[in-house]
Amino acid sequence: MEQVTRAPKIRLGINIDHVATLRNARGGVLPDPIRAAQLAADAGADNITAHLREDRRHIRDEDIARLLAEVDCPLNMEMAATDEMTGIALAAKPPWTCLVPERRQERTTEGGLDVVAQHNALAPVVASLADAGIQVSLFIGAERAQIEAAARLDVPAIEIHTGGWCDAIAEGRKADAEAEWQAIVDGAAYAHSLGLEVHAGHGLNYVTAEKISTIPQIVELNIGHFLVGEAVFVGLGESIRRIRAAMDRGRDSLRLGEGGRVAS
Ligand SMILES: CC(=O)[C@@H](O)[C@H](O)COP(=O)(O)O
């Protein structure tokens, strides 16, 4: 009989951008996103994610410096692949960067990077970050062509954009949600088969975080906006503990057989 084991725990990255959004709404120093990051680390976060947008609408340069100096939790710095951001990352040296697409007018990150079309622009950015010892992931949709293009850039990881799936569920578009889910399942397996570490994030909540944790190739989720909203009602620490528990429930429902395959 095949020996069946539990799947390894999935890592939780807490995105603190929207604590900074609240701070910036008043123009002062409160609430302090660095305090939120410390609290997240104490509540069980495996890393902190912060997106230094080109327009600095939430996270600012000094937040990145303080996150690295004051918080005992690895930083995943999300950034556009521009010369300015690359220079900041090379100077700050976070352990991880995640390259994301950015459009000034967007309300949030609306899609994944077009790695296929932007290969030549991304290659030198990826190379200079990697040469400095910074791990790079690429925030992409779950399409095969994008995954193959990411593998060609020799990055260690991709992060699959889950926003389309989460929106389809929230809006009750069942057929779209099913199609988006299948694309994430297939994309995660394909990326893993090409040797890429698979992360996922955007728009996740307790329900979707539990479900996506059942995909065995996904090893990290990055979650922010929902948790900062939940913090208003239950507190940030409690919202993080609840999402951690949801992820663990999803993961624990997986049993792995020989070679890490999902057992029936
Ligand atoms: C890249 C991503 O999905 C998130 O980090 C997101 O960018 C959070 O910040 P915004 O809500 O400003 O897009």
Ligand SMILES: NCC(=O)COP(=O)(O)O
């Ligand atoms: N990369 C996704 C992320 O960091 C968190 O996105 P969200 O939960 O704030 O939508």
